[in-house]
Amino acid sequence: MASSQLPFKVNQTRLLESLHASCQHGSAHPYGKDSTETGMARLSLTDSDKDVREWFIESAKALGCRTHVDQMGNLFAIRAGKNKDAPPIMMGSHLDTQPTGGRYDGILGVIAGLEVLKVLEENSFETEGSIGVVDWTNEEGARFPVMAISAAVWAEAIPLETAWNLEEISTGDNTPRKTMKQELDRIGYVGETPASFKANPFAAHFELHIEQGPILEDEGRKIGVVQGVQAFKWFDITVSGRDTHAGTTPLYARQDAVLCAAKMITTANSVAKKANGLATTGIIHSEPGTVNTVAQTVNFSLDLRHTFDEDLEKMIADCVAEFQRIATEDSERGCTVEWKELVDSPAVHFDKDCISVVEESAKAVLAEFPDPASGGKQWRDMISGAGHDSCYTNRRCPTSMIFTPTRNGISHNPVEYCSPEDCALGANVLLGAVLGYDKLRAK
Amino acid sequence: MASSQLPFKVNQTRLLESLHASCQHGSAHPYGKDSTETGMARLSLTDSDKDVREWFIESAKALGCRTHVDQMGNLFAIRAGKNKDAPPIMMGSHLDTQPTGGRYDGILGVIAGLEVLKVLEENSFETEGSIGVVDWTNEEGARFPVMAISAAVWAEAIPLETAWNLEEISTGDNTPRKTMKQELDRIGYVGETPASFKANPFAAHFELHIEQGPILEDEGRKIGVVQGVQAFKWFDITVSGRDTHAGTTPLYARQDAVLCAAKMITTANSVAKKANGLATTGIIHSEPGTVNTVAQTVNFSLDLRHTFDEDLEKMIADCVAEFQRIATEDSERGCTVEWKELVDSPAVHFDKDCISVVEESAKAVLAEFPDPASGGKQWRDMISGAGHDSCYTNRRCPTSMIFTPTRNGISHNPVEYCSPEDCALGANVLLGAVLGYDKLRAK
Numbered sequence: 001m002a003s004s005q006l007p008f009k010v011n012q013t014r015l016l017e018s019l020h021a022s023c024q025h026g027s028a029h030p031y032g033k034d035s036t037e038t039g040m041a042r043l044s045l046t047d048s049d050k051d052v053r054e055w056f057i058e059s060a061k062a063l064g065c066r067t068h069v070d071q072m073g074n075l076f077a078i079r080a081g082k083n084k085d086a087p088p089i090m091m092g093s094h095l096d097t098q099p100t101g102g103r104y105d106g107i108l109g110v111i112a113g114l115e116v117l118k119v120l121e122e123n124s125f126e127t128e129g130s131i132g133v134v135d136w137t138n139e140e141g142a143r144f145p146v147m148a149i150s151a152a153v154w155a156e157a158i159p160l161e162t163a164w165n166l167e168e169i170s171t172g173d174n175t176p177r178k179t180m181k182q183e184l185d186r187i188g189y190v191g192e193t194p195a196s197f198k199a200n201p202f203a204a205h206f207e208l209h210i211e212q213g214p215i216l217e218d219e220g221r222k223i224g225v226v227q228g229v230q231a232f233k234w235f236d237i238t239v240s241g242r243d244t245h246a247g248t249t250p251l252y253a254r255q256d257a258v259l260c261a262a263k264m265i266t267t268a269n270s271v272a273k274k275a276n277g278l279a280t281t282g283i284i285h286s287e288p289g290t291v292n293t294v295a296q297t298v299n300f301s302l303d304l305r306h307t308f309d310e311d312l313e314k315m316i317a318d319c320v321a322e323f324q325r326i327a328t329e330d331s332e333r334g335c336t337v338e339w340k341e342l343v344d345s346p347a348v349h350f351d352k353d354c355i356s357v358v359e360e361s362a363k364a365v366l367a368e369f370p371d372p373a374s375g376g377k378q379w380r381d382m383i384s385g386a387g388h389d390s391c392y393t394n395r396r397c398p399t400s401m402i403f404t405p406t407r408n409g410i411s412h413n414p415v416e417y418c419s420p421e422d423c424a425l426g427a428n429v430l431l432g433a434v435l436g437y438d439k440l441r442a443k
Numbered sequence: 444m445a446s447s448q449l450p451f452k453v454n455q456t457r458l459l460e461s462l463h464a465s466c467q468h469g470s471a472h473p474y475g476k477d478s479t480e481t482g483m484a485r486l487s488l489t490d491s492d493k494d495v496r497e498w499f500i501e502s503a504k505a506l507g508c509r510t511h512v513d514q515m516g517n518l519f520a521i522r523a524g525k526n527k528d529a530p531p532i533m534m535g536s537h538l539d540t541q542p543t544g545g546r547y548d549g550i551l552g553v554i555a556g557l558e559v560l561k562v563l564e565e566n567s568f569e570t571e572g573s574i575g576v577v578d579w580t581n582e583e584g585a586r587f588p589v590m591a592i593s594a595a596v597w598a599e600a601i602p603l604e605t606a607w608n609l610e611e612i613s614t615g616d617n618t619p620r621k622t623m624k625q626e627l628d629r630i631g632y633v634g635e636t637p638a639s640f641k642a643n644p645f646a647a648h649f650e651l652h653i654e655q656g657p658i659l660e661d662e663g664r665k666i667g668v669v670q671g672v673q674a675f676k677w678f679d680i681t682v683s684g685r686d687t688h689a690g691t692t693p694l695y696a697r698q699d700a701v702l703c704a705a706k707m708i709t710t711a712n713s714v715a716k717k718a719n720g721l722a723t724t725g726i727i728h729s730e731p732g733t734v735n736t737v738a739q740t741v742n743f744s745l746d747l748r749h750t751f752d753e754d755l756e757k758m759i760a761d762c763v764a765e766f767q768r769i770a771t772e773d774s775e776r777g778c779t780v781e782w783k784e785l786v787d788s789p790a791v792h793f794d795k796d797c798i799s800v801v802e803e804s805a806k807a808v809l810a811e812f813p814d815p816a817s818g819g820k821q822w823r824d825m826i827s828g829a830g831h832d833s834c835y836t837n838r839r840c841p842t843s844m845i846f847t848p849t850r851n852g853i854s855h856n857p858v859e860y861c862s863p864e865d866c867a868l869g870a871n872v873l874l875g876a877v878l879g880y881d882k883l884r885a886k
């Protein structure tokens with residue numbers, strides 16, 4: 001597909017207006033004067049998530065789409081094609097955010113999907129099969145600590161009951177933690193469609209997303225043709241010691257859970273550095289939590305990543321061994337350590353056909369914008385550092401992703417930014433990829 | 444004063460019944476079958492603290508005592524002596540506990556004070572001056588993170604307004620933190636008596652307390668004649684980095700506040716070890732606090748102690764320098780660190796006369812219980828590792844303390860224990876000391 005072959009383009013102004021309109025629900029953390037210079041705090045299944053869901057459904061209905069909701073609250077908007085019975089090609093991402101998140105992570109993919117449908121609609125373009133948009137519930141794993149859990153249920157990688165019973169992360173106070181099912185019920189989004197690829201199959205899944213890293217920007221490129229996603233696992237680590245008085249208990253007589261956890265966190269970083277992988281502790285919490293009591297229990301999260309499954313396993317094995325050594329040999333009277341796995345996301349390799357229609361579309365869209373800085377080639381192959389809903393759809397239907405540049409590589413932060421031009425370029429590549437795949441499947 | 448000189452003794456059974464009756468308010472963390480085999484969770488100015496305050500006032504009134512409350516909610520119960528105008532000799536400690544506290548820390552001192560008054564009352568014994576009991580508010584510093592703050596206000600070491608405005612430690616959720624004044628108002632304990640030694644002077648202050656450490660038990664002794672308290676300072680440390688994505692941000696590009704704090708906590712422990720002091724982090728909290736976001740901010744508490752003021756200052760200086768180095772040189776793209784001092788409690792040296800009446804009383808009480816294990820001398824001089832209300836009363840009136848053994852040296856833990864016999868021995872030493880000082884002041 002060459003440039004001339006892209007029959008129409010997305011409307012950049014409308015795309016951005018739509019994106020910022022959706023961000024009125026849950027905007028937070030202003031950093032500039034403009035009303036769009038804020039971050040987001042739209043945690044999954046909160047009131048602001050409910051509000052943006054209603055906004056999404058209204059927008060989709062205004063386009064004449066059929067909408068439905070599944071048992072995990074995943075929202076589907078479908079524009080019928082010639083062949084109404086075949087599974088739709090879906091453009092999907094998520095509308096939930098981190099507590100200190102930005103306006104692009106996930107949101108761009110859903111809003112660009114809606115914009116693609118608008119372009120098709122205003123051009124009265126009839127696709128071979130149906131085309132749709134999906135908003136996946138709790139992709140971030142920020143509130144309920146399993147990322148992309150609702151796409152995982154759809155893919156039958158995680159049982160529905162397990163997901164429904166997943167509790168939100170501790171709010172630190174003594175109010176009981178809510179489960180996903182409780183919160184889905186509360187906001188009225190337990191739908192009737194079974195959360196399963198069997199009852200609700202897709203022809204393909206395309207996800208436009210900001211890169212969330214610095215590579216495209218650093219190389220002066222505009223589009224990442226994503227080949228796959230690195231492997232990662234999430235753990236909830238519990239270190240148990242003994243609560244005693246901070247003023248009367250000699251150091252040698254302690255079982256200090258905070259000190260023990262501090263050594264583990266430092267060690268995980270060294271293990272990751274050596275292996276050329278990543279280790280992150282974002283959550284840490286001590287009990288009973290007073291200044292003058294040696295902590296009895298510490299919970300901390302551990303997010304370990306590596307491009308290759310084998311290297312990730314080696315990193316985990318190293319951490320397990322080192323944490324054990326720290327707990328028993330390097331914590332005075334000794335602590336114990338327990339590992340609980342929250343997420344297991346092996347390295348993902350996207351579908352060849354999907355990758356190829358994305359690449360063709362990128363070439364077509366970018367043909368008009370030669371950029372000397374990158375020798376005229378404004379796109380490149382990439383591996384995603386972040387996990388996405390596409391990791392799970394890829395298990396059940398042809399899937400691939402499109403990345404756009406991210407200012408300073410910063411994501412999961414209020415200042416996260418992708419320029420309007422880059423958002424529109426990404427949406428055009430998404431449009432071209434979907435139309436390309438629609439032709440492909442008609443054959 | 445020899446054994447024969449102690450005119451009467453406390454009633455051990457009644458003392459323990461009274462102690463456990465008071466513990467019905469706020470008992471928690473059962474560890475055995477007996478109703479007394481529990482710990483306590485009676486945080487200052489909570490409902491259970493309100494309940495035990497009412498219990499205290501009723502108990503004191505039943506003894507014919509005059510009771511009053513000061514502006515910090517400190518409770519005073521006074522039994523009149525021959526000379527009603529002279530300031531009373533006070534027996535004081537605290538009824539608040541740690542969230543996972545025991546039944547003896549603080550509680551024993553107040554209940555023993557009431558028992559002493561009961562013994563005087565049932566023997567119709569008229570003292571030279573008045574004798575009283577005081578329950579100091581928020582000694583633990585567990586909920587409002589400044590220990591002994593209300594004794595400190597009485598001593599005019601901390602301004603009333605500062606104390607009133609002190610906020611509770613973060614509960615981790617988004618509900619606003621309550622101040623001491625708000626909670627004093629809520630439970631109805633802002634009294635009319637000015638919180639000041641000037642308006643409300645004492646002749647002396649004696650505090651019976653469990654040792655909270657292992658020394659008496661290890662040496663087979665029964666009583667500690669406390670000479671003073673080691674120096675300590677509490678800090679709230681804030682480490683600031685930048686929130687970014689855990690899957691897309693290379694290690695070298697991070698400003699990871701959790702990793703930085705982990706290194707600091709480990710280093711503070713090394714500094715303390717080298718200096719033969721103590722370092723403890725009991726509270727640690729990260730923001731925004733999700734698995735897949737590098738933390739932007741970490742707050743952690745740091746409790747540093749040493750017998751000598753100069754050594755404590757040296758430890759602090761070492762930590763300040765090391766934390767700065769870690770933040771700027773050992774945290775990839777760098778973090779910042781801020782120190783906020785919460786408590787400054789220099790080394791305390793108690794009053795010679797008070798120490799001497801305690802020693803005489805201990806000799807008298809223990810004369811009846813020679814113990815071969817400790818060569819017949821069942822008491823010893825001690826320095827307290829923990830801070831106490833007495834640290835502040837000592838600034839404004841003659842003060843000293845009496846320690847009793849603590850099983851396995853464990854305190855700030857539900858299993859904290861002092862045997863009924865040891866509690867009674869301590870209370871008898873308190874009785875003897877108060878009578879001794881009453882005679883002394885009459886001269």
Ligand SMILES: NC(=O)NCCC(=O)O
Pocket residue numbers: 105106139140141147385386387388688689690735
């Ligand atoms: N896109 C994104 O930030 N997803 C969260 C899952 C992850 O941590 O990789």
Ligand SMILES: NC(=O)NCCC(=O)O
Pocket residue numbers: 245246247292548549582583584590828829830831
């Ligand atoms: N007695 C007691 O545990 N007081 C708390 C103050 C301290 O931490 O030393």
